[in-house]
Amino acid sequence: MSAPLTEVSDRRQGRSPAKPPSILVTGASLPEVRWAALSLALFLAGWVSQLLGAPPAIWWALLLACYVAGGWEPALAGLRALREKTLDVDLLMIVAAIAAASIGQVFDGALLIVIFATSGSLEAIVTQRTADSVSSLLNLAPERAALLAGDGSTSVVDTSALVPGNRILVRPGERVGADGRVIEGTSEVDQQAITGESIPVVRSMGDDVLSGTVNGTGALTVEVTRPASESVVARIVAMVAEASETKAKTQLFIEKVEQRYSIGVVVATLLVFTIPLMFGEGFEAALLRAITFMIVASPCAVVLSTMPPLLAALATAGRNGVLVKTATVMEGLGRTSLVAFDKTGTLTEGDPEVAHITPAHGYDASDVLRMAGAVERYSEHPLGRAIVRAATERSLELPPVDAFRATPGMGVSGELDGSTVTVERSTQQRDRVGTSVDLHIDRQFIGTILLVDTVRPAASRAVAAVTEVTGASPILLTGDNAVTAEHVAAATGVTDVRSELLPDGKARIVQELETAGERVMVVGDGVNDAPALASATTGVAMGGHGADLALDSADVVIVRDELDTIPKLIRISRRAHRYVVANLIIAATFITVLIAWDLVGTLPLPLAVAGHEGSTVIVALNGLRLLSQRKWDA
Known part of the structure; x- marks a missing residue:
């Protein structure tokens, strides 16, 4: 039902798009939801009116209005499909619903309309949300960047205009405007959004940086190596959009056979109508038999064979x-x-935590953590926050620190009781499983703190x-x-x-x-x-x-x-599949028996409706057994 999320023909042909992929929003979600909601409301109003004994004209009018609200769009889609020489279940359902109304079974037809209208609106919502989320990814990359001229001056330009060889200045706290290589400066760059690394990494001359990552406390001069259309962020947008479009073609079992089933039912209905006429049966009798066939052959029970188990799951x-x-x-x-x-x-948890403290001779772990926490209290670095959190959890009192300084790519320092306390990344990283920081007081080594992302x-x-x-x-x-x-x-x-x-x-x-x-x-x-x-x-x-x-x-x-x-x-999905198979067998059995009865003998219309609706109720109740908590815990 839904339109594709993106235009990806350039990428499929091996060409890079001229600009970051744009998202084609269908614009249909809200109207589809409104029509489906209106259809459901009219159906419920008509049903209640019928149960309360209102005049038939009232609940008939409400149910027919339900037809219009929920059926015009699938009917239009079905007619468009006919122009493309295809036949789908949507159109078949509309015909079956109209046929039901034509012989007085307007309630059955309205129920069919509501099922399909609701299903279509839910699909539209999911498609729209996916499109919106892919569009929002472009916000990772800034729209502007500070372009450096040969004389050292800067000018603000659109990042989409940057080309390889341009040089940009990335100030502290800014997002990197393009994929590139650092040619001057040192800083710690938060790459978690792109690479998943939980701790910012040091970037200095010669290191690569990615568009959309966040610069730390140092300034970086970056030489652009890729245009905006080929950046990591743009490639993520393209991959997500293209994969989403491909996955949208995945269908439920019943949808995979809808074309053959629809054609079969239409052909069979026409045969049921015309063959008796050829052998002298009256027009009205032949039409009634064909309409009855259309009702009992309509896939209400088949549709509900699939949905209740899955919805219950x-x-x-x-x-x-x-x-x-x-x-x-x-x-x-x-x-x-x-x-x-x-x-x-x-x-892992996604946040660094203090895993081990190795104090120097004459100190204990609490001394190291207390002094490191005192200095890191003023830092916004994830490692610093983890150290302060560990000190707080151990109820350590953190003394005040003066003259706090943060050195990009190195660490932090401050004055404590007349001495300079420094916390910096260990120069001898013994364990790459985590990140080690060393504590010094007036250049004397006090201890090491190991921080890891805990499992x-x-x-x-x-x-x-x-x-x-x-x-x-x-x-x-x-x-x-x-x-x-x-x-x-x-x-x-x-x-x-x-x-x-x-x-x-x-x-x-x-x-x-x-x-x-x-x-x-x-x-x-x-x-x-x-x-x-x-x-x-x-x-x-x-x-x-x-x-x-x-x-x-x-x-x-x-x-x-x-x-x-x-x-x-995974287990409850497999249970739902088994329930679906069982329901399809039940539905197929009912349909086969009712069709055979209608063709061989004379199936009374009330019995046809009762058998059709009875099979629908049975498969629905069977599927709803998956609502039991035992099915989840088993």
Whole structure:
């Protein structure tokens, strides 16, 4: 029903777009939702009026109005499809609904209209939100940059106008305006939004920096190496949009067969009408038989065979802190054959914490933490905040410090009781698993503090459960260094590690796995994970601290960041699939028996409606059994 999210023809043909990809918003979400809501309201009003014994003219008028509100758009879409020489279930449902009304069964037809109108509006909402979230990613890259001239003067220009060879000045606290290389200055750059690294990295002459990353306290002169249209941010936009468009073509089982089913029902209805006429049956009798056939052959029960189990599974997952965005996603979750985890903020907490303190002779750990915390109290650096937090948790009193100074890429210092206290990155980093900082007083070494990104308590348990349910050990995809990645993998039980990956690298690995036949679920939380989330069969975002783009690009959001829900989600999807298969068998049996009765004998219209609606009720109630909490915990 929905329009494509982006125009990606240039990229598919191997050409780079002239500008960052634009998002084509359909503009249909709000109107579709309004029409669906109006259709549902009119249906409920007509139903209540009928139950209360209102004159038939009133509830007939309300139900016919429901037809118009919810049916005009699928009818129009169906007619457009006919012009393209295709036939879909939407048009068939409209014809069946009108046929039902023509023989007095207006309520049955209105119910059919409401089901399809609601389904279409939900699809439109999801499509619109995805388009909006991809558009918002462009806000990562600043619109302006300070262009350096040969004489050292600066002028503010649009970042879209920057070309390789230009030099820009990035002041403290600003976002880097383009992918480039540092030619002057030293600073710490926060790259978490792009690479997933939890701790800012030092960047100095010769180091690469990425568009959209945040500069720390130093000034950097950067030589542009890529135009805006080829920056990492622009590539993320293109990958997310293209992957989203591709995934939008995934359909539920019933939708995959709708063309054949629709054609079959139409052809069969015409035959049921014309053949008796050819053998001398009266026109009205033949028409009544054909209309009855259309009603009993209409796929109401088939549609409800699929939706109630999936919607019940969605509701049960929601009660347990997991938002599954569509029924299509819930159906596909059970086919997951391999899970790929991001590291920072997914298997780990995403924030550095003090892991170990090594004091010099004559000092203890509390002395080191107290003095380091006193100086770092004035710092906004993540390492400094972690040190202060650790000191506060241990109820250490932090003395006041004078003359606080922060040196870009090095550390901080201040005056404490007449002495200069310095906290700086260790020059002899012994353990790349974390980051070490050294404490000095008047250049005398006092101790070392090791800070690490801690592994989530449930991570190893979740990895083991995922391995059991999928039959394959998960893989780890991270932008962090190999040593840190291997440490986290060892702590969680992951055996396949892919490290030092940019966003396109993660997406490429996922696409290769998908091409090889795997149904990949990617679990992540950052902007850097968005292309992989969108490229995978299923993208799962950690909702506690997840970036907006990751949350909107993902198919599933784990609201409470509980990794234990992942294997449960796969299991309940598989249960829902079994319920769908059972419902389809029930629905097919009813339809077959009723059709045979109508063709061989004379199926009374009330019995046809009762059988049709009875099968609908049975499959709906069967699917709703998945609302039980036991189905989630089992």
